[in-house]
Amino acid sequence: MRYFTKDHEWIDVAGSVATxxxxxxxxxxxxxxxxxxxxxxxxxxxxxxxxxxxxxVKAASEVYAPVSGSVTESNAALTDDPGLVNSAPESDGWFFxxxxxxxxxxxxxxxxAAYQAFVATL
Amino acid sequence: MAQDNMSQKSETDLxxxxxxxxxxxxxxxxxxxxxxxxxxxxPAGVMAEHLWTRAEAGLFDVSHMGQLLLEGEGAARWxxxxxxxxxxxxxxxxxxxxxxxxxxxxxxxxxxxxxxGTTLYLVVNGATKHHxxxxxxxxxxxxLTLTYLDDHALLALQGPAAVGVMARLGLVPxxxxxxxxxxxxxxxxxxxxxxxxxxxxxxxxxxxEDGYEISxxxxxxxxxxxxxxxxRHVKPIGLGARDxxxxxxxxxxxGHDLTPAIEPVEAGLAFAISKRRKVEGGFPGAERIxxxxxEGPARKRVGLRLDGRQPAREGASVFAGTQQVGVVTxxxxxxxxxxxxxxxxxxxxxxxxxxxxxIDVRGKRLAATVVPMPFSPKxxxx
Numbered sequence: 001m002r003y004f005t006k007d008h009e010w011i012d013v014a015g016s017v018a019t020x021x022x023x024x025x026x027x028x029x030x031x032x033x034x035x036x037x038x039x040x041x042x043x044x045x046x047x048x049x050x051x052x053x054x055x056x057v058k059a060a061s062e063v064y065a066p067v068s069g070s071v072t073e074s075n076a077a078l079t080d081d082p083g084l085v086n087s088a089p090e091s092d093g094w095f096f097x098x099x100x101x102x103x104x105x106x107x108x109x110x111x112x113a114a115y116q117a118f119v120a121t122l
Numbered sequence: 123m124a125q126d127n128m129s130q131k132s133e134t135d136l137x138x139x140x141x142x143x144x145x146x147x148x149x150x151x152x153x154x155x156x157x158x159x160x161x162x163x164x165p166a167g168v169m170a171e172h173l174w175t176r177a178e179a180g181l182f183d184v185s186h187m188g189q190l191l192l193e194g195e196g197a198a199r200w201x202x203x204x205x206x207x208x209x210x211x212x213x214x215x216x217x218x219x220x221x222x223x224x225x226x227x228x229x230x231x232x233x234x235x236x237x238x239g240t241t242l243y244l245v246v247n248g249a250t251k252h253h254x255x256x257x258x259x260x261x262x263x264x265x266l267t268l269t270y271l272d273d274h275a276l277l278a279l280q281g282p283a284a285v286g287v288m289a290r291l292g293l294v295p296x297x298x299x300x301x302x303x304x305x306x307x308x309x310x311x312x313x314x315x316x317x318x319x320x321x322x323x324x325x326x327x328x329x330x331e332d333g334y335e336i337s338x339x340x341x342x343x344x345x346x347x348x349x350x351x352x353x354r355h356v357k358p359i360g361l362g363a364r365d366x367x368x369x370x371x372x373x374x375x376x377g378h379d380l381t382p383a384i385e386p387v388e389a390g391l392a393f394a395i396s397k398r399r400k401v402e403g404g405f406p407g408a409e410r411i412x413x414x415x416x417e418g419p420a421r422k423r424v425g426l427r428l429d430g431r432q433p434a435r436e437g438a439s440v441f442a443g444t445q446q447v448g449v450v451t452x453x454x455x456x457x458x459x460x461x462x463x464x465x466x467x468x469x470x471x472x473x474x475x476x477x478x479x480x481i482d483v484r485g486k487r488l489a490a491t492v493v494p495m496p497f498s499p500k501x502x503x504x
Contacts (some may be wrong), residue, residue: 032168056168082431
């Protein structure tokens with residue numbers, strides 16, 4: 001099941017593990033991504049708090065953790081090819097994986113239809 | 123995800139550029155800048171727009187900048203009381219880069235001064251123009267007038283293809299003996315007629331590329347811009363690429379690399395203090411500035427090239443070992459350089475080319491080397 005935040009992150013949940021990235025809308029707003037700073041494995045991230053930073057030619061933007069958890073993996077492919085965030089934001093351009101500390105936090109997030117409706121209002 | 127937007131000012135408070143409709147029709151993403159809604163990028167994106175300008179020709183709308191006419195007997199001498207240029211010696215149809223200085227020698231703005239033959243034509247920054255006008259008017263002697271040309275647009279066509287595009291427009295020199303537009307040299311100016319409209323043209327710009335800046339009545343701006351954009355060599359370029367282009371060219375941006383707390387010598391702009399003025403003084407802050415020229419400034423604006431791919435942004439601290447020796451004033455990724463680059467003010471002892479420094483970015487130290495600017499070679503029609 002995939003959920004979305006108002007800050008334009010997506011989170012794909014499979015059991016107690018989830019993958020996080022930014023949406024196609026977000027990458028289009030950012031423009032050409034030149035660097036991504038992903039969290040180290042083992043780091044505890046907190047829902048709504050900074051977990052990663054994405055740098056475009058013109059600015060640095062924070063990426064928030066949609067839910068709390070412990071980072072289990074970060075996307076090494078982004079080191080060599082940060083442009084994956086532009087070309088495949090919702091698949092190969094994922095940022096990190098985490099093990100959820102409280103699956104209950106997912107209830108506050110949007111499903112795909114609700115997110116698309118939200119983006120249409122922007 | 124949170125973006126560092128320049129401002130959250132609502133669109134209704136913003137002034138619109140004469141080309142506002144065209145920018146939106148071209149898919150420009152409009153953001154607040156200097157009180158105007160301005161295109162930060164078009165659908166091609168900052169990287170593509172930057173590279174296009176270096177390879178072909180980019181059209182920039184810089185109508186937010188202040189265009190001023192200073193007229194009257196003794197205008198050049200009076201301007202010398204505010205800025206360190208030799209304007210009395212500025213030949214007709216020549217342009218000069220200069221600095222508006224506060225009484226203590228701090229930089230109030232940077233500007234272009236052109237001798238049009240009968241008047242001095244000034245172009246000042248958009249964000250500072252109203253302050254500049256007040257500053258000048260409050261000191262203006264009787265007999266001189268300062269006119270704000272707010273009914274004029276200002277466009278820049280920049281890049282190696284600009285000269286060919288301008289040559290094909292059928293521009294007619296307004297006075298005898300004036301060169302055709304393609305024959306103009308860097309930092310010269312002339313008036314040309316296009317479809318009955320008078321255009322004030324300088325061969326200048328702020329991208330490090332050859333090119334032109336064109337001043338024209340706002341009502342004629344859209345037809346002129348569309349004529350340029352009809353050329354396959356020309357694409358519209360937003361503020362994002364304008365910033366990365368000037369950064370690679372080593373050109374300082376007012377409000378970031380230049381402020382009232384910075385004097386011209388530490389900014390690396392001693393060339394803007396004309397030879398005669400170095401001898402005679404008589405400009406604001408002359409004592410402090412001439413002392414800095416003689417003894418060398420305590421800190422210097424330098425170029426930094428970072429290892430790796432992570433950029434450092436404005437405000438990042440610069441270290442030599444554990445000691446902080448400076449601060450980044452502009453930083454980003456240089457699309458033509460292919461690496462992160464920055465400008466910083468660094469203590470003079472650590473400002474020599476080749477010096478190894480570190481930049482603190484969110485608690486991580488990034489290795490950087492002091493390098494000569496421009497980062498990317500300039501390509502002017504000298």
